[in-house]
Amino acid sequence: MTDKELIDGFVAGELDEAGMAQLEAELRANPDLVRELADQRQVEQALRVLLGDDTADQQVTVSVLSVLRADPLDSFKSDLLDAVKKEADQKRRQDAASRAPVAPHPMPEVAEALRPVPAPVPAPLRMPRRRILPWAVAGSIAAAALVALGVALYPSGPKALGPDSHAFLLSVGPGAKLNRDGQLLPVRVDMALVSGDRLTLEEPGETRIGFADDPTRLKLRGPAVFHFVQGGASKRIDLTKGECEIAVPLQAEPFTAMTPHSELRIREGDVRLLSASDFARVEVRRGLADFTSRKDHKTIAVHADTYAVAGKDVELVARPLDKTLPSPDGPGVVALLRRVQGEVFVFSQSPADRTPAKPGRAILEGQAILTEGPRSSVVLDYPDHTRLEIGGDAVVRRLTDEKDRTRKLVTLERGGLVADVAKQPAGKAMLLRTAHAEVAVLGTRFALAAESEATRLQVEEGAVNFTRIDDKKTILVRSGYFAVAAPGKPLDPAPLPGGVRYLDIDLGAGVTSGDGEWTVEGRTVRQSRVSRLAEGGASSILCRAESEEKDSLVIEVVVDVDQATPDTAIDRGTWGFGLEAMFRDRNVVLRSAQGPEGTSVFEFPGISAIPFEHGREGTYRLKLSIERKRGAEAVLRGKIWQGDREPDGWMIENVFELEGPMTQVGLQTVRSACSFSSFKVKVLKEESR
Amino acid sequence: MSEGERKGRTMDEQSLIQKVQEGNLEAFGSLMDIHVRRLRAVIALNAPVPHLIDEIAHETYVFAYNHIQDFQRGTSFFAWLKSIAWNLLRAEIQRFSREQANQLKYAEKRVFDVAPVRPLEHSAKELDGLEKCLERVPPRLKQLIQMRYHLSFSTEEIADRVDQSAAWVRTTLCRLRRQLKDCVQDKMATEKA
Numbered sequence: 001m002t003d004k005e006l007i008d009g010f011v012a013g014e015l016d017e018a019g020m021a022q023l024e025a026e027l028r029a030n031p032d033l034v035r036e037l038a039d040q041r042q043v044e045q046a047l048r049v050l051l052g053d054d055t056a057d058q059q060v061t062v063s064v065l066s067v068l069r070a071d072p073l074d075s076f077k078s079d080l081l082d083a084v085k086k087e088a089d090q091k092r093r094q095d096a097a098s099r100a101p102v103a104p105h106p107m108p109e110v111a112e113a114l115r116p117v118p119a120p121v122p123a124p125l126r127m128p129r130r131r132i133l134p135w136a137v138a139g140s141i142a143a144a145a146l147v148a149l150g151v152a153l154y155p156s157g158p159k160a161l162g163p164d165s166h167a168f169l170l171s172v173g174p175g176a177k178l179n180r181d182g183q184l185l186p187v188r189v190d191m192a193l194v195s196g197d198r199l200t201l202e203e204p205g206e207t208r209i210g211f212a213d214d215p216t217r218l219k220l221r222g223p224a225v226f227h228f229v230q231g232g233a234s235k236r237i238d239l240t241k242g243e244c245e246i247a248v249p250l251q252a253e254p255f256t257a258m259t260p261h262s263e264l265r266i267r268e269g270d271v272r273l274l275s276a277s278d279f280a281r282v283e284v285r286r287g288l289a290d291f292t293s294r295k296d297h298k299t300i301a302v303h304a305d306t307y308a309v310a311g312k313d314v315e316l317v318a319r320p321l322d323k324t325l326p327s328p329d330g331p332g333v334v335a336l337l338r339r340v341q342g343e344v345f346v347f348s349q350s351p352a353d354r355t356p357a358k359p360g361r362a363i364l365e366g367q368a369i370l371t372e373g374p375r376s377s378v379v380l381d382y383p384d385h386t387r388l389e390i391g392g393d394a395v396v397r398r399l400t401d402e403k404d405r406t407r408k409l410v411t412l413e414r415g416g417l418v419a420d421v422a423k424q425p426a427g428k429a430m431l432l433r434t435a436h437a438e439v440a441v442l443g444t445r446f447a448l449a450a451e452s453e454a455t456r457l458q459v460e461e462g463a464v465n466f467t468r469i470d471d472k473k474t475i476l477v478r479s480g481y482f483a484v485a486a487p488g489k490p491l492d493p494a495p496l497p498g499g500v501r502y503l504d505i506d507l508g509a510g511v512t513s514g515d516g517e518w519t520v521e522g523r524t525v526r527q528s529r530v531s532r533l534a535e536g537g538a539s540s541i542l543c544r545a546e547s548e549e550k551d552s553l554v555i556e557v558v559v560d561v562d563q564a565t566p567d568t569a570i571d572r573g574t575w576g577f578g579l580e581a582m583f584r585d586r587n588v589v590l591r592s593a594q595g596p597e598g599t600s601v602f603e604f605p606g607i608s609a610i611p612f613e614h615g616r617e618g619t620y621r622l623k624l625s626i627e628r629k630r631g632a633e634a635v636l637r638g639k640i641w642q643g644d645r646e647p648d649g650w651m652i653e654n655v656f657e658l659e660g661p662m663t664q665v666g667l668q669t670v671r672s673a674c675s676f677s678s679f680k681v682k683v684l685k686e687e688s689r
Numbered sequence: 690m691s692e693g694e695r696k697g698r699t700m701d702e703q704s705l706i707q708k709v710q711e712g713n714l715e716a717f718g719s720l721m722d723i724h725v726r727r728l729r730a731v732i733a734l735n736a737p738v739p740h741l742i743d744e745i746a747h748e749t750y751v752f753a754y755n756h757i758q759d760f761q762r763g764t765s766f767f768a769w770l771k772s773i774a775w776n777l778l779r780a781e782i783q784r785f786s787r788e789q790a791n792q793l794k795y796a797e798k799r800v801f802d803v804a805p806v807r808p809l810e811h812s813a814k815e816l817d818g819l820e821k822c823l824e825r826v827p828p829r830l831k832q833l834i835q836m837r838y839h840l841s842f843s844t845e846e847i848a849d850r851v852d853q854s855a856a857w858v859r860t861t862l863c864r865l866r867r868q869l870k871d872c873v874q875d876k877m878a879t880e881k882a
Contacts, residue, residue, distance in 0.1 A: 043819070052841070189722065602827070
């Protein structure tokens with residue numbers, strides 16, 4: 001291993017004996033390496049703390065509170081002995097009860113379901129999870145001895161509950177309220193939950209719950225209503241409403257989760273439980289769960305990668321999670337999912353029937369798409385390359401017209417989407433409907449957002465007919481304008497803030513150069529052949545796109561690298577992709593060029609360069625900003641990123657003399673095959689900035 | 690953090706300190722939450738062995754709670770915490786070097802020998818610099834950092850996900866940490882100048 005590998009292995013704690021011996025030899029031979037090792041460890045430790053999740057922070061907080069709250073040792077001992085005695089008594093009672101006839105399980109009355117089963121030990125209210133720290137070791141040994149003594153004196157079997165039979169809040173989402181004995185308590189991280197606590201999450205968000213005695217974890221998604229019934233060896237919760245991800249390590253007694261329609265029991269595994277007003281649904285990712293319908297007390301086994309639904313008029317059967325996956329070229333396919341991020345689902349009739357969405361999955365007629373969480377998103381393509389980018393917390397009910405399947409009709413129930421619409425056949429404009437408005441388009445790019453009170457349309461390219469459902473009033477909204485349809489409000493197009501407009505780019509009329517083979521499918525441009533030229537191998541497509549003198553511009557594109565030349569390791573060139581803008585006297589190219597290790601750059605050629613290394617295939621976004629002011633040089637800025645979250649700031653920046661208006665924009669590849677989509681040029685007027 | 694947020698937090702902090710001084714332990718929990726991440730981070734920049742980070746943070750808070758009446762309201766609580774942590778860390782390193790350093794492996798011992806103990810005020814500035822330098826890391830490399838430090842993936846797991854060799858991952862991370870260290874030192878030097 002090289003020095004760098006040894007150092008990284010050492011600071012990461014991954015060096016084996018041989019590696020450690022090699023490092024020691026290097027350190028003895030090269031004293032300067034010691035300073036490097038110390039520096040590296042310092043940065044390593046700081047990064048682990050800064051970027052790690054909040055578990056370690058919480059552990060420190062909990063351990064401090066634990067020490068500060070701790071009663072004197074004598075009282076701790078007596079509490080522990082009391083607990084052990086109570087457990088023994090409890091066990092005897094349970095044993096006696098188990099010999100008695102078993103009554104049928106109560107029916108859906110939630111209050112009944114919430115009643116704790118014979119509780120082993122009352123959970124201590126202010127006993128947080130204890131972290132093992134050196135100074136606690138002596139106490140722990142004493143406690144362990146006492147437990148052993150207690151168990152010997154009161155032989156109650158192996159399921160002795162410790163004092164940590166409660167749960168606690170690991171994180172708290174927005175709008176969380178805790179009701180204990182009819183009183184609303186302030187909710188905070190580290191707070192203990194006790195039997196009967198009712199936790200209400202009124203807003204979308206995530207609240208995590210841990211158990212004091214083992215790593216069982218719950219991830220509760222709001223809006224939700226959750227009851228903590230009991231912890232310890234027989235953990236039991238009630239999910240009246242909402243969704244909960246449950247991760248259960250091996251349990252002596254099954255973990256039980258009740259809903260108004262079901263009872264779930266699992267000894268070990270990961271499941272997602274959804275509780276709605278008229279059904280409950282469980283998806284088992286790992287392990288095996290017993291799922292009982294409270295309607296007829298029928299129980300089925302739900303294995304990994306299957307789901308089941310219990311509720312009114314629903315047959316209790318376990319089905320494979322992927323069973324509904326249709327073939328991409330099968331009958332009735334209307335679109336394909338491309339990029340999926342976060343929690344995205346497909347369903348037919350009801351969200352209860354949903355299955356997780358995956359890239360490449362086909363969407364059939366009548367199927368709907370659901371995204372959960374503000375950061376979730378999905379991109380889908382119709383066969384004609386019309387593309388929808390559906391944002392977070394959205395429901396899209398339909399993708400085609402029920403009566404005329406050749407017409408695209410999208411019903412956006414809630415949330416937002418960006419539509420990049422290929423040219424549609426005459427008389428078959430694509431329609432998008434919300435509760436308030438309808439959009440009719442023959443080919444353009446726009447964003448549509450359906451909110452509870454209004455629908456907002458923002459047009460980037462072309463023009464769109466926007467109709468308010470209430471009074472059928474229709475307006476034409478052009479590029480650089482937006483409009484809001486809401487009952488009783490004026491329906492007029494208004495210019496986008498900042499005087500923004502988008503240039504129309506006729507991709508089909510682009511001029512190509514180099515040895516690439518360019519095809520234009522709808523609004524997607526593809527350079528489909530990797531150049532094998534020993535030198536160069538560049539290829540480009542340039543399209544007419546005229547701005548005015550001194551217009552400032554922002555050019556963006558999404559690049560899918562389908563294949564790159566395989567021999568970049570040989571020192572004869574690089575592969576990459578880029579954006580190009582032509583002006584009167586010179587052109588500006590922003591390019592990511594990948595070479596052998598250490599030679600990759602993200603650059604404005606000839607101006608500046610920074611290292612940027614990435615894998616061969618993948619999806620990247622490029623953004624080039626050209627800011628121009630009278631009497632001053634243009635300021636060029638660029639960035640590249642992966643994923644849907646654009647990073648703040650710019651990665652490279654420089655000034656450049658540019659004369660005249662922009663005349664053409666283009667895309668280029670170097671020894672790679674790429675698909676370019678969402679290509680757009682935003683124009684910012686100098687006087688409006 | 691905006692000026693408004695900073696003022697809001699300071700006001701919250703002062704009212705929490707008042708509650709703690711009146712004996713409210715829950716308020717101390719909230720007060721800990723405000724600083725725990727940064728306190729651990731500045732300790733991390735000085736602790737010669739990783740396990741000291743949380744121990745010193747723990748002891749700092751316990752000491753702070755037990756001496757909260759000594760804290761002068763209106764002054765910086767975080768600065769007070771840092772001074773407590775510094776004293777604890779210094780004492781711990783001295784104790785550690787007396788008692789345990791000879792039990793360390795050679796590499797650990799050498800790192801321990803060269804570990805500086807500087808006032809944590811200096812480390813707090815280093816931390817600010819590190820956060821700024823992190824913002825400038827290109828996205829692809831940020832992904833590596835996220836996988837190592839946020840998701841706690843092993844080198845092999847990272848290599849699988851980025852389709853590179855483990856050697857590449859180790860080398861790249863090592864280079865990256867060096868660049869971050871240099872960047873922080875540049876920032877400190879510029880500020881000093």
